[in-house]
Amino acid sequence: GAGVSQTPSNKVTEKGKYVELRCDPISGHTALYWYRQSLGQGPEFLIYFQGTGAADDSGLPNDRFFAVRPEGSVSTLKIQRTERGDSAVYLCASSSSGGGSYNEQFFGPGTRLTVL
Amino acid sequence: SQQGEEDPQALSIQEGENATMNCSYKTSINNLQWYRQNSGRGLVHLILIRSNEREKHSGRLRVTLDTSKKSSSLLITASRAADTASYFCATAGTYKYIFGTGTRLKVLA
Numbered sequence: 001g002a003g004v005s006q007t008p009s010n011k012v013t014e015k016g017k018y019v020e021l022r023c024d025p026i027s028g029h030t031a032l033y034w035y036r037q038s039l040g041q042g043p044e045f046l047i048y049f050q051g052t053g054a055a056d057d058s059g060l061p062n063d064r065f066f067a068v069r070p071e072g073s074v075s076t077l078k079i080q081r082t083e084r085g086d087s088a089v090y091l092c093a094s095s096s097s098g099g100g101s102y103n104e105q106f107f108g109p110g111t112r113l114t115v116l
Numbered sequence: 117s118q119q120g121e122e123d124p125q126a127l128s129i130q131e132g133e134n135a136t137m138n139c140s141y142k143t144s145i146n147n148l149q150w151y152r153q154n155s156g157r158g159l160v161h162l163i164l165i166r167s168n169e170r171e172k173h174s175g176r177l178r179v180t181l182d183t184s185k186k187s188s189s190l191l192i193t194a195s196r197a198a199d200t201a202s203y204f205c206a207t208a209g210t211y212k213y214i215f216g217t218g219t220r221l222k223v224l225a
Binding site: 004033035040041042043044045048056089091093103104105106107108109110 | 164
């Protein structure tokens with residue numbers, strides 16, 4: 001595709017439920033990032049993939065959050081036992097950077113997650 | 117946690133005026149990037165300045181970087197109503213980007 005896509009665009013769930021958020025990066029981009037953005041704040045780093053492996057997952061808030069990228073392209077962010085505090089916009093970005101943050105990131109439109 | 121802080125948090129100007137936003141950060145960087153965000157969704161990359169550069173231009177945008185003061189500024193000249201958005205600086209270490217808190221710019225027609 002022409003850009004980074006994310007699905008769904010909006011997700012409403014109930015506290016305690018499991019959700020999956022999907023990111024399709026730009027074809028050929030080896031680096032993929034997940035961020036979380038709360039209202040009035042900047043994006044907060046969650047996890048970075050280089051290829052299939054998570055090179056840095058230090059931003060994941062706790063073990064309820066997990067992300068995969070099994071074939072080095074599409075990535076899924078998984079949240080177990082959702083809490084109201086997980087409500088935010090989840091942003092995905094990809095970059096052609098091959099191991100250094102020297103290039104621009106291309107962002108998807110985000111998934112707005114609301115936990116009731 | 118967020119490393120950068122933008123100043124001011126909000127800015128309102130008239131169309132045609134210049135807008136200046138500042139970003140301060142805490143640790144050493146490889147480069148610093150500025151992004152724009154409309155309506156709280158996807159961010160758009162504006163400009164990247166490397167740690168060994170002091171100034172960079174792109175169209176109506178001018179970015180400066182002072183690594184000794186750990187600060188950067190973004191100047192938008194001859195602003196337009198379409199420039200209304202939130203602007204974020206992002207500092208890049210080895211491979212991780214840390215975003216600031218953003219400046220909300222409103223350009224009045």
